[in-house]
Amino acid sequence: MTKIDELTEKYRQKLVKKNRGNKFLYFFLQILTALVAIASLVTYLINREGGETTANQIFMCVMALLCLNIPVFLEKKFKLYVPNYITITLYVFIFAHFVLGEVYRAYDNLALFDKILHTTSGVIMSFIGFSFVFMLNKTNPDKVNLSPFFIVLFTFCFTMTTEYVWEIFEYSADRIFDANMQRWKDGVVEVLENGNVISSVPYGSGLKDTMGDMMVNVVGCLGVCTYAFIGMKLKPDWFDGKLVMTASQIDEQAKLMAAAELAAEDSHGCADETAADYALDETAEYSEAATAAPEAEATEAATATAEAAAESTISPADCADETDAR
Numbered sequence: 001m002t003k004i005d006e007l008t009e010k011y012r013q014k015l016v017k018k019n020r021g022n023k024f025l026y027f028f029l030q031i032l033t034a035l036v037a038i039a040s041l042v043t044y045l046i047n048r049e050g051g052e053t054t055a056n057q058i059f060m061c062v063m064a065l066l067c068l069n070i071p072v073f074l075e076k077k078f079k080l081y082v083p084n085y086i087t088i089t090l091y092v093f094i095f096a097h098f099v100l101g102e103v104y105r106a107y108d109n110l111a112l113f114d115k116i117l118h119t120t121s122g123v124i125m126s127f128i129g130f131s132f133v134f135m136l137n138k139t140n141p142d143k144v145n146l147s148p149f150f151i152v153l154f155t156f157c158f159t160m161t162t163e164y165v166w167e168i169f170e171y172s173a174d175r176i177f178d179a180n181m182q183r184w185k186d187g188v189v190e191v192l193e194n195g196n197v198i199s200s201v202p203y204g205s206g207l208k209d210t211m212g213d214m215m216v217n218v219v220g221c222l223g224v225c226t227y228a229f230i231g232m233k234l235k236p237d238w239f240d241g242k243l244v245m246t247a248s249q250i251d252e253q254a255k256l257m258a259a260a261e262l263a264a265e266d267s268h269g270c271a272d273e274t275a276a277d278y279a280l281d282e283t284a285e286y287s288e289a290a291t292a293a294p295e296a297e298a299t300e301a302a303t304a305t306a307e308a309a310a311e312s313t314i315s316p317a318d319c320a321d322e323t324d325a326r
Helices: 003-016 020-047 051-068 070-077 084-103 113-139 148-177 205-234 247-292 295-311 316-325
Strands: 188-191 197-199
Touching: 003 247, 020 051, 020 084, 051 070, 051 084, 070 084, 084 113, 113 148, 113 205, 113 247, 148 205
Parallel strands: none
Antiparallel strands: 188 197
């Protein structure tokens, strides 16, 4: 195996490495979710009441367990790499929605709980969308070459599309299963004989909830877009290894990082070698002068020799020219 292959493999392993906190949180939340489901079932068996509520709680716990394994499944199935900060945020988001929100009804008891989760979802989806288009733009510059503005524009559109699709899902669940995902029942004060309702909230509490969700989603998305745009303008290499990547993108990124390190080593090595040769030549020249000079000038020549050896440096940029000249 050549040195470039060794460096490539080293960086590839570094890019896909998961930290211990990520793995611990993954297993901890699964165990905690399973315990919540078991506790709900045991409570029903003891009291023999609330069967529908228990079934709903167990269903939500099962959904949480399935969703917690989605990032792991995608990584293994499609050989994706999802950064630690994204997976950790996803795990917390999934647990908060299904267990805290649906099982323990945090959506009903905490006023800002729903808005916090929608803001977080905007951040997560923005990072995912930004990851794909940024890495595609970076690893395939011949086919895709987008400016930072268009990368951010795609990120914004991607995030808002996912939010829009989610709101369609909530609306469908409310219409088909008479659910209350869009909180339309919260403002109902009277149901008329024809099926229409009278709401205490102008334009309906469902519309208010939906528009509020989309607004905070925009806030989270704009925060990521602003951060990404400034980062690409000032230091685009900072995102290397910090975004979602496919297997081919991981390999390409590892090769780029390995090539950069190898080039840096070669540049420094060449510069040091050329500078040393230059110093030896200067030393020999001054030594000859010192030998031919009288004793009074020998000390001065020796001093000049030492100074020349100490000051003789050549920059990496001049390395190739100096070597060719020799």
